[in-house]
Amino acid sequence: MDKNSLVSILINNYNYGNFIAEAIDSALNQNYPEIEVIVVDDGSTDNSREIIASYGDRIKPILKKNGGQASAFNAGFAASTGDFICFLDSDDLFKVDKVTAVVNAFQQDKTIGWYFHTLELFGSQLDQKELDSVSSELSGIYDLRPYILRGKLRGSLPFEVNIATSGTCCRRSLLERILPMSEETRITSDDYIKYAALGISKGFISFQPLARQRIHGNNAYTLTPGIEKLRAKTQILTACQLKEKFPELSKFSNNLVAMGISIYWKIGSIEAATQKLLNTYMSTINYLEKAKIYTKVVYYRFIRHRLNTFGFKK
Template sequence: MSDRPLVSIIINNCNYDCYIGEAIESALNQTYPDLEVIVVDDGSIDNSREVIARYRDRIIPVLKENEGQSSAFNAGFTIAKGDIICFLDADDIALVEKVSEVVSVFKDNPDIGWCFHSLKVMDMKTGELLKRVHRDNAYITVTEQTKQERSQKCDFRASMLEQGKVNFIIPPTSGLCFTRSLLKQIFPLPQYKAHKTSADRCLKFSAIALSPGFFLDQELTIQRVHDNNAYTARGDRQQYMARSILIMANWMRVRFPELSKFTNKSFAKGLSIYWRTGGVEASAKELVKKYLASISILERLEISLRAFYYTLKMWGR
């Protein structure tokens, strides 16, 4: 990597016209000079494209039909030229020093393929800072300073390969940065018309399975929680999460078969969520059928027992 590598910031947007301008401004106002800003609009029907057009001489716009977040990521990566790729959701804001800090981490650790950092989470109604409750992927208001993880180099490859698990809470899209060389091993991401968000799950779990990385305990992005969040505002959030897990398990099983222990455990987790929330929805039944058809009878039995265990564990919490 050169002393001043080119950095690509890929912003994915769909119907966030009231937020996208601030996201673009935050990307353009970085203290790090060598960057390109790619804005992928995934078929917005609001005024997003009018907002994006105001920046056309300063950004690289990609205007496409609505096919989902994975499709937007794929389109952005296809034209990105940076040695380092950072992702930013259209309703989030990157702090001005973000790219400089991330570049420093990659330069100091030339063997890593990813750098994930902490985020500030803000309630747009109240302006209060929140913290994520990872059990349900929900949020509560921060009432006191919580102990944070220390910045550190990480390598989860062995635990994902041998135990099929990783004891690491990975930040969402706007906290994810990668080397171009690592993303070449992962892209393109799977596209499902019935499931158009949460594409970061495939991206981040594949990355930590393939390469060592670095967790940077600095809050370099503001994640804004509001009534129109594509994921957090969903009434069927649990089933939506289960479906995204099944998509990831199916895709990673084919793409990285050596990670079968991880994909089997992930599949069991997704199945257990469905069991607790009324059963597998129609749009996910094909995913269940496809995965079970690809594994042995012994693996199916193990998955059923594990899903049953996860269900009892969640009911008894």
């Protein structure tokens, strides 16, 4: 392993003063020595900035007005200098050997652009039901570009895998193609980064949980009740960004739009700002594409739901 490769750990924070010190400590305590820790505070109104200041020059702080997670990602990446970038939510923790594992994988295969890994859930608000797990023997290099180009991702792997922000790592050269991103998506902005990465590069999926995701009852997304409207909005926003920056992935972005619309059909309402975005998106595609999108909407809303209800997985 090239010990000279610098790794940037980007921590994004908003009002998580109760947790941020643990997140920073987990980044600083990595057993890989060449790291820089960049903490972006997105206009917190609690004691977060006092805690960040207490670390002095051990970290690189960026204190900005509130603009959402996408703006924090943009600011953190712009300030970074590392060859590899690891994202960390301020309520999560890296395990001590996380960065070493990531660098090893990137150094062993110079052609992979991303490294995604699973997370171990913990916290007082965690339902003790075991989530589905996948054998670590399935860890390895995956090239999902052919599936994304055809507009598909579901079914491209022999298992289901959900990757959160704190399980996302990329080469700098790949992120330079993806960022900066639109700052309209205020949370779950990592969806755009992950889908873009999958569509333009092969990478490594690890089923070793190299980070811990805290479930504390105030999570912005994971295991949060009533999340459907946010999921629908995020899918449409992500689709708009993908189509604008990577038009070759339009089949995939069209499918994201269809999934978003199907959720809005289910819940019965759509925000005016999201409707405006959707109208703009639809104005850029032809009638055949629109017909395919609404065919997918009907399938997602009515047919697939019924297949799943009766025990069929499609």
